[in-house]
Amino acid sequence: MGDQELPGVLILGVGGVEGVLENHVGLLKKNFHLITMKEFLENKKELSEKIKSIFIFERRPTIDRGLLESLPNLKVIANSGVGVDHLDLKLISTFGVKVTSTPQAVSDSTADTGMALMLASARRLVEGCQIAVSPDTERFAVDWLGVEVTGATLGIIGMGRIGYKVAKRAKAFDMKILYHNRKRRKEEEEQAVGAIYCKKMEDLLQQSDFVMLVVNLTPQTHRLIGKRELELMKPTATLINISRGAVVDQDALVEALQNKVIRAAALDVTYPEPLPRNHSLLKLKNIIITPHIGTATVQATCMMTEEAITNMLAVLNGLPIPSEVCPK
Numbered sequence: 001m002g003d004q005e006l007p008g009v010l011i012l013g014v015g016g017v018e019g020v021l022e023n024h025v026g027l028l029k030k031n032f033h034l035i036t037m038k039e040f041l042e043n044k045k046e047l048s049e050k051i052k053s054i055f056i057f058e059r060r061p062t063i064d065r066g067l068l069e070s071l072p073n074l075k076v077i078a079n080s081g082v083g084v085d086h087l088d089l090k091l092i093s094t095f096g097v098k099v100t101s102t103p104q105a106v107s108d109s110t111a112d113t114g115m116a117l118m119l120a121s122a123r124r125l126v127e128g129c130q131i132a133v134s135p136d137t138e139r140f141a142v143d144w145l146g147v148e149v150t151g152a153t154l155g156i157i158g159m160g161r162i163g164y165k166v167a168k169r170a171k172a173f174d175m176k177i178l179y180h181n182r183k184r185r186k187e188e189e190e191q192a193v194g195a196i197y198c199k200k201m202e203d204l205l206q207q208s209d210f211v212m213l214v215v216n217l218t219p220q221t222h223r224l225i226g227k228r229e230l231e232l233m234k235p236t237a238t239l240i241n242i243s244r245g246a247v248v249d250q251d252a253l254v255e256a257l258q259n260k261v262i263r264a265a266a267l268d269v270t271y272p273e274p275l276p277r278n279h280s281l282l283k284l285k286n287i288i289i290t291p292h293i294g295t296a297t298v299q300a301t302c303m304m305t306e307e308a309i310t311n312m313l314a315v316l317n318g319l320p321i322p323s324e325v326c327p328k
């Protein structure tokens with residue numbers, strides 16, 4: 001089949017197809033005729049009917065009514081990654097378009113990121129690096145203590161696929177694991193990682209040395225952690241966020257970190273991303289911020305592309321869809 005006969009996929013991300021890693025382009029090209037947004041906008045008349053799917057491979061592009069109306073044969077929007085808070089699922093479903101995500105591909109790398117942030121914050125690795133290379137050698141390993149992860153209590157808020165993988169890893173650190181989730185896990189799943197269910201999030205917040213946020217961003221989890229929740233945490237506790245920035249009230253977090261209501265925070269996600277350069281969070285010492293790199297590994301990005309391709313082909317061929325996101 002010639003390239004032009006393959007189903008058209010509109011590629012959305014920074015830099016068009018050039019921004020997609022080389023091996024991903026290869027994988028996509030085997031199955032699809034790739035069309036960038038630039039090409040589409042330059043040649044809407046010819047291309048709009050050809051586009052059957054949209055592949056979102058990075059960042060969070062807006063898919064609005066105008067775009068949906070201009071693609072009469074669109075069947076599927078395949079998102080790389082598991083968070084779909086950037087998509088208006090209800091609007092998309094009114095066009096009869098399916099949305100898919102890549103939960104299999106992202107969970108290990110995101111769980112690893114959570115562990116990395118917890119360890120880095122506990123042992124003050126970023127400050128340590130700065131001191132090790134500083135011209136002020138007087139500061140080398142002086143008066144400078146972190147806290148231990150081993151044996152500490154970890155509270156996981158959101159015990160889906162990623163939260164559970166975090167628990168598995170934390171077990172190897174002999175951590176006491178508490179979790180809060182809408183739905184309690186099966187007893188055998190709890191036992192396998194030694195996790196204890198906290199029906200009330202407040203109980204988890206009061207008892208944990210490290211609180212890790214692993215929830216999806218939904219209206220229910222928007223600003224889930226605010227002033228009240230931060231004040232419930234131990235003054236020695238650390239907040240780690242690997243979900244979405246808007247799950248935390250950032251003004252309340254700034255205040256809590258300034259006033260030592262909690263020890264520290266480690267965030268892979270903020271609101272907005274990136275933070276404006278004059279944002280108060282960037283001025284604090286007891287914080288680590290990484291640029292939303294939860295899934296940024298060679299392996300995870302390859303797997304995301306593969307998973308997205310499988311999803312797109314399933315929709316286009318009328319097969320069961322491995323990772324469909326339900327509109328509600």
Ligand SMILES: O=C(O)[C@H](O)CO
Nearest residue numbers: 081082083106294295
């Ligand atoms: O949603 C996800 O899986 C990650 O945040 C990557 O966007």
